[in-house]
Amino acid sequence: MQYKKKKKRQDVDESKKSEDIFVEDDNFNEKMHLNEVFKESEGRYKFPINNSKVPMNIFSEDMKILDVNKRLIQLSGYSKKELLSMKLKDIYPESAEILSEGIKKIIEAKKFPIFEVNLHTKKGKIIPVEIVVTELKNYGPKSVFQGTVRDSDALIQIEKALTDIEKSFKTLVETSFDIILLFDRDCRTLYVNPTIEKLSGIPPEDFIGKKFVQLGLSDDLVNLYKETVYKVFETKTDDRVELKLPKGIWIDAFLVPEFDEKGDVKFVIITARDITERKHAEERLRESENKYRGLVNSCVDAVISVDMQMRITMWNPAAERLFGYNEKEILGKSLMTIVPKSYKKEKEKEKGFDEYRKTGASIVIEKTVELEGLRKDGMKIPIELSISSTRVGENENPTAIIRDITERKKMEETLKHSEKYQRTIFSSVHTGIIVVDEKTHEILDVNQVAADLIGVSKEKIMGNICHRYICPADEGKCPISDLDQVVDNSERVLLDVKGNKIPILKTVIPIKLVGRECLLESFIDMTERKKMENALKHSEESFRALSDDSIDLIMRHDREHRHLYVNPIVEKFIGILPEDFIGKTLKEMGFPKDLVKLWEKAIDKVFKTKKNNHIEFELPKGIWIDALLVPEFDEKGDVKIVLTSARDITERKKMETALSWEVSINNALAKLSRNLLSQASIDDISYLVLEHAKDLTCSQYGFVGYINPKTGYLMVPTLKRDFRKELKKKNKKTVFKKFKGLWGCVLNNKESIFTNDPAWDPRSTGTPEDHIAINNFVSAPAMIEDKLVGQIALANADHDYTKKDLDLVERLADLYAIAINRELLEEKIRGSEEKHRKIVEKFLETVSED
Template sequence: MSSFFRFFEKVWQELLFLAFVISGSGVIAILIHRPDAKLHYAGLYLLLFAGFFLVRLRFLPALLASFMLYAILNGSLYLFTDIDGKTFFFINLLALSSLILHAMTAYLIEIRDKERFWENLRLQEISQSGIKKIKNLEEALHKGKSETRMKEDKYQSLVEEINDVLFTLDAEGMISYMSPAVVNLTGRAANEYIGSHLLFLIHPDDYSTLMTNLQKLDDGDHIQGDYMIRTKAGEAAWVRVSVKKQKRTEKKFEYQCLATDITRRKSAEKELEKTLADLHRSHKIARSGSWKFELQANRFYSAPAALELFGIAADQQPEFDEVAECIVADDRPTAREAMMRAIKEKEPYSITIRIRRKNDGELRYIKSAAEPEFDKNGKVIAIIGVNQDISEQKQAEEALIASELRYRELIELAADGILIGSPDAIIIDINQSLTKLFGLGKEAILGKHIRALPFKKESLEQTPFRFDLVDAGLTVSNERTIIHSSGREIIVEMRTKQMPNGEYQSIFRDVTQRKQLEESLREREEKFRMIAENVSDVITINDLEMNISYISPSIVRLMGYTAEEAIAQRLDEIVAPESLERLNKLYAEQMAMEARGEGDPGRILTIELEEYTKWGRTIWVELTIKVLRDEIGAPVGIISVARDISAHKKLETELKASEEQFKALAENNLDIILRFDRKYRHLYANPAAEKLTGIPAENFIGKTHKELGFPPELCRLWEDGIKEVFETGQPKKIEFTMGNDIWMDWRIIPERNPDGEICAVMTSARDISRIKKHRCPK
């Protein structure tokens, strides 16, 4: 049924037209066939025009009106006409169809009107709701505008108050806006920049870089970079500029920029770079470098200095395995075990490994020390370590071991007996020569006190052990008698000194034969003493032409010639060529002085000459010369006294050799050896003095301590000690400190000339800081 009404709703206008057509057709048909039937015409005409009113009524009134009209029409036809049945049926059919159509049309119109009413009502409600929403939107818009205005004011205030500088640029780089904070950054007000070019703000060195970066930006993109700017004072400052390209119109855009002052950060970065450079330089000097291995990230970082140790370029950051490949294969398990122990047992480690440098393959020794790094839960997250190149130390240790081996070989091959004792004088080592000297095996000597050796009792009583002197740094030398296991007595010269590690070293030399020779020589000296005391010097008198006019008979004992033979000899037959040349030169000089009337008339000259003896050997004589004069003081001859100084020359040669030996020992001695005269001036300084003071040894000569700039209190101490030795002639020992916990043991010994007079003092200074520290621990 509903589908019918829906169909009827679509065609009601066509049905209404059809009803009018049917009614009108009936009227026309009646007029044509029954012109005299005016009542029929009037009824149908009434029905035709009644339809206009029926369709304007509601459905029920229209339905009732339709039946009433139908009833009136049929009543009128029945009562007032004599119409036949066929016509009656035709008129009823037309009237009934028209009325049904009119009623149905009224019904549809009513439904349509109702729908329109409700639709209008809904539209009215929707309209009222829309009006309300519009009002709400207007209120929200008004509120939004207020909030936007407040936010803009707040943003403006924020922009003006923040330290960062906001500014905008157009496409040509002209500044269109600048926040007030720029005055804190550059010292210029914001209005000084507005309308100016960007070059007024950015340093020329960075301007082209910034503009190039800006031109690469697309709409909405961001870039960030660090640039230098120019301040009002002309100084350079650093800012980090963030830029966003913002489109304003189809053809126009602007750059929105935010500049943050990073001058302090840049300065800190430079300081950090300098610190890192200093650290790298210190690492390089110390031949060390740090590294870190992060376990979870499996990331390895190494300082440049540490990479250089392995022959890897400093600008690289290799993987951990690449660095580990430089370790010698035999040492890799050691390194791996140390690393695993640090991870599992959470303990630091220190190992020494060998590596082959990656760039040149050189073998180096590396000391690697590392410790684990923990998170807040105590879990190992990384290993941090330091590597140090100890190749030179290793080489020194190996050289020391080799030196000790050579020293041991020398000790074993030495003819003298050598004994090493502990600080308590317990024998801890001896060589083979010492066992032969005592006639005992090593097991019978080692572990005993030195006093337990088979010394002759009287010998120890005469020369007891002076460990106090040895502890003071002196080398103590004594002659003692030991008893061989066979019962034979042997005289030994025993020299004992303390080594740097506190142990004692004693050298035993068999001097039995030497003592016997010395005794024999002493006896011979006694026999020939009388003869030696009666020996006289040779006196010679020459004329001014150097001809001998007299020579004493002692010439025979000196040169083997008789006086007559000596007078007959020419000077070139007696005097060696080099000595003759010096003699002739001296003679010529003296004669020239006499001719000029210069010089002391009583002067005495001395010259040493090498002369030939009759026995074919040469001797050295000291010739003392004086000019003989007549009554008026004119020179008439020369008198000379010749003394045999061959032994003296030999002693000088030996002394020179001894001095050379002393110099060699002093030059290589670790102790500081100095010589002084009575005015406290240095006569000699060995290289050890230069090592301690930094003053070249040659700069010491002829200068006092004061002139060399030593502290006044030390100068007084040293000069008082030197003065006392010169006055008393007795050795002296002084201990003093030079600061920085350095203690010195200073020995002062007098030096005497052949006449027994003190001509100088010799000093020896030794560093006893370790001894002091050992005896007086803090």
């Protein structure tokens, strides 16, 4: 450090000043000699001392103040004359003995100690300071010392801030659900949080300074832990290990190295989590799998599992006996390996497997079917196949139980031959059977079902004439033999023993039994059916009444997607009268193609699968509909009509969208918070915040800036990368001294704003000619309590800004303010350290020059 030389002045009063300093000396000659020495030394030291911004003084071994600079005069409040008449004990009363002892040590050990003392000002104020004491050479025959005074308030504030940060970090660590430990190279525990006691039963203080071997843990566990810790020290990389503690507790440990200034691993941080429940669940799963495998292997029927591509994944011993393939040969091969080629070509049968492979659903699932299997030796065998499916996560796992039914098929064939006569009679049977002589109308035979319906035994019925007994027709007016009517599935009446009329569905077939012309009458009781028809009619009327008054949209469609019924609420949904739908499809009514395609596909699926179908879709005007499509069956079990019940779920969709948005915003803010902690400068922080703000609000432009704490100007580093790219003029400024327009209104009033019509906003001052056009605008100030520290501003989103966007920007501004505050504090700490470094360098250079 170089100082400009000051011209020597001839001042006749210098000797007088020197004489005042040594007024207490007894020997005049000695005094004059000292004056000469002091005058020579004074010229060397006076200039740098007087012009130093650091308070300094010069004092003798007996603590008398010999000289002071302007800064110490300002700090103490005393005049120079007053200070030169005092000793150090007068301004440092509590520290006189400390300073005296320290000076002795300087003389003996030649060290430069630092003393923490309290300076008492003239007004009685006490200022905590540090004094760096050095011995001055060539100042005179006696020892003379220089004291450099440093105000320690700033250091105290920094230490306090660091202490607060350490306290917050410690609170976070000690309340964590995870175990957190620190180890040195000797595997000694330097720190462990209280969570350790919950898992190990050992208080955290018992770990400090100890190795795991000293805690009574098993040798295997200790060795594993040591190896893992040493590995992190050697490789300087993260590691992970699972450990089993005493009492059966399992933990998942993540080891991270902490480096010193040289880049060496100083210690290892371990974060461990209790995974005992997970381990127990895995063990139960293994036990369940072993138990299941044991049951499958002991099963007498073949058990086969396949994946979604119909590849065989399980093959039990019974399957090996049945088909001749061992497990090693068959695993991974297609299920079609055990299906004959002739079966593969039958499209209707193969369709079941294709449908399952594509959709996970099939007509063969949860059903038992009979088909042919193909053995390894080429022999075809009849089998009975039962397929069930279980879902594990995202995957379906079909399992088939296969039984050889060769013997059963032989028995069924034999039974068919023995029952040929019975099958001829009962092949036309619906329910009750009565055999009547065509000429005499005598009842020759009756089955049990018919007897039960009539209400008497077969024996009492046979031999009677059918007229007026079981048939209401009079003698000579038989509908069949006398009137030549054809009775085929006709609704007739049967008389029971009490004369009650029973509605029946009747079929009469002429047959010849042992050369005798007879009538075979078969019929079913329609009593319940008639009741059901009446109930159905009543239900239909009730349904129409309910549906007409329902708040849900109810519709019925045929196979051609035509509307058969639409309740009145449809007019409220989409503004079209219900009668305008009848007999028409959505396509014919001009609905959007995508909606028509979705709707027709949903109806076709119900007709095809005979199962309910559930869909959600959006109508014109932003109305969301939740629709349940249900099949209505005819007598044959085929789907006749699809009934649809639909409900307006627009509000629910809005809530779901809002919730999804909030979750995504919270995730983005959490990610941003983590990233802000790792940024190196306020500029980098500003860029990061701007990118997140633009992405989350879908904004095209924006800027993020901070307030310079010294000048109060707005510093906008982000204009260098983002906003300026679109400006027509180059070299636009990034520092703003005055705040104006919409963005200036935010800073001046410390209030957030948003507008979707900036040109007509009264707060706007217009857009400069060389500026991009602003279509919409949102901005929020970054505040620390009531102090303005920065601003986030965005423009030209692809949508109108809303209160939701403003809330998001305000949340980002809060994070930005915290990041700025942290960075400014760290910058202040760095500045303080640099200031002290320069003071020491200056002092050392001064000493070196001397």
